[in-house]
Amino acid sequence: MTNHSNHPFHLVNQSPWPITGAMGAMILMTGLIKWFHMFNINLMMLGISIMLLTMIQWWRDITREGTYQGLHTKFVIKGLQWGMILFIISEVFFFISFFWAFFHSSLSPTIEIGSSWPPLGINPFNPLQIPLLNTAILLASGVTITWAHHSLLYNNFNQTLQALFYTIMLGLYFTILQAYEYIEAPFTIADSIYGASFFMATGFHGLHVIIGTTFLITCFFRHFSLHFSSWHHFGFEAAAWYWHFVDVVWLFLYISIYWWGS
Numbered sequence: 186m187t188n189h190s191n192h193p194f195h196l197v198n199q200s201p202w203p204i205t206g207a208m209g210a211m212i213l214m215t216g217l218i219k220w221f222h223m224f225n226i227n228l229m230m231l232g233i234s235i236m237l238l239t240m241i242q243w244w245r246d247i248t249r250e251g252t253y254q255g256l257h258t259k260f261v262i263k264g265l266q267w268g269m270i271l272f273i274i275s276e277v278f279f280f281i282s283f284f285w286a287f288f289h290s291s292l293s294p295t296i297e298i299g300s301s302w303p304p305l306g307i308n309p310f311n312p313l314q315i316p317l318l319n320t321a322i323l324l325a326s327g328v329t330i331t332w333a334h335h336s337l338l339y340n341n342f343n344q345t346l347q348a349l350f351y352t353i354m355l356g357l358y359f360t361i362l363q364a365y366e367y368i369e370a371p372f373t374i375a376d377s378i379y380g381a382s383f384f385m386a387t388g389f390h391g392l393h394v395i396i397g398t399t400f401l402i403t404c405f406f407r408h409f410s411l412h413f414s415s416w417h418h419f420g421f422e423a424a425a426w427y428w429h430f431v432d433v434v435w436l437f438l439y440i441s442i443y444w445w446g447s
Contacts, residue, residue: 198250202243209235244403251420252412262419269423273430276393280434283386284441290378291446298377302446307379308371309447315366316443319359320435326355327432330401330425337408340415349405352428356398363391383442390434397431400424 213232220229251257257265291302299305310316333348367384374384404421407413413421 198246200243200246202239202246205235206239206243209239248407248412248420252407257417257419265419265423269426273426276430280386280389280437283382283389284437286378287382287386287442287446290382298379302379304377304379307376309379310366310370310443312439312443312447315362316439319362320439322355322359322362323432323435326352326359327429329355330428334421334425337413337418337421338415342408345408345413346405349401349408353398353401353405356394356401356428359394360391360398363387363394379446386438386442390431390438393431393434397424397428400427 209232211232213229213236216226216229216232220226290298294300294302294304303309329348329352333345333352336344336348372380372383374380401424404413404424407420
């Protein structure tokens with residue numbers, strides 16, 4: 186494909202990455218099942234390696250076509266924006282399923298769990314300790330990512346870099362605290378519907394924080410390499426939208442599961 190396009194939409198070049206990504210996802214899922222049943226991580230690590238290599242090289246190609254080849258026109262970016270919006274909406278419904286399960290069980294606890302919530306024998310976390318600190322961390326990260334966005338709009342290179350760095354550090358701090366919380370948890374995912382709903386909801390949110398942090402680290406190095414300008418930075422905008430989504434989900438998790446649910 187040449188740089189000149191006579192159409193208002195994006196025609197991608199032929200790429201091996203969709204098929205390698207699909208293969209990596211299948212191998213990763215099969216490896217997870219093998220790990221659960223046979224306690225062998227070899228296949229899972231192969232799947233993770235294929236997924237990581239696919240993501241790195243796919244993102245590299247998209248960066249090339251958007252930054253150096255000039256293929257991401259205004260019309261193309263509009264399509265990318267709608268794609269990201271619809272993706273976040275699908276993620277919202279993904280978390281709604283966890284909240285649905287939690288409220289279904291907590292608003293009308295059955296006799297099997299002692300007709301009470303939390304169930305008998307479950308000692309929940311104190312919402313005013315690590316969960317409150319994690320809430321403050323994510324709210325602060327929402328401020329720093331907004332600071333980074335406004336600095337980028339005003340072509341302030343250094344402040345954008347600083348704000349992105351602070352956001353990444355806050356994301357990593359959140360992940361470390363959540364890992365510590367899991368290690369010290371007085372219950373497990375096998376402890377009734379409370380343990381299952383707690384670890385599924387908070388665990389998938391933690392995974393989204395890790396993904397969002399990876400997204401921001403990529404943006405950090407792209408900004409350092411002068412890939413973004415005040416008018417052409419959708420890669421950063423997508424990361425910021427995703428990060429705000431993660432923030433909002435955590436607020437609902439904290440209010441419903443940590444505070445009200447305990």
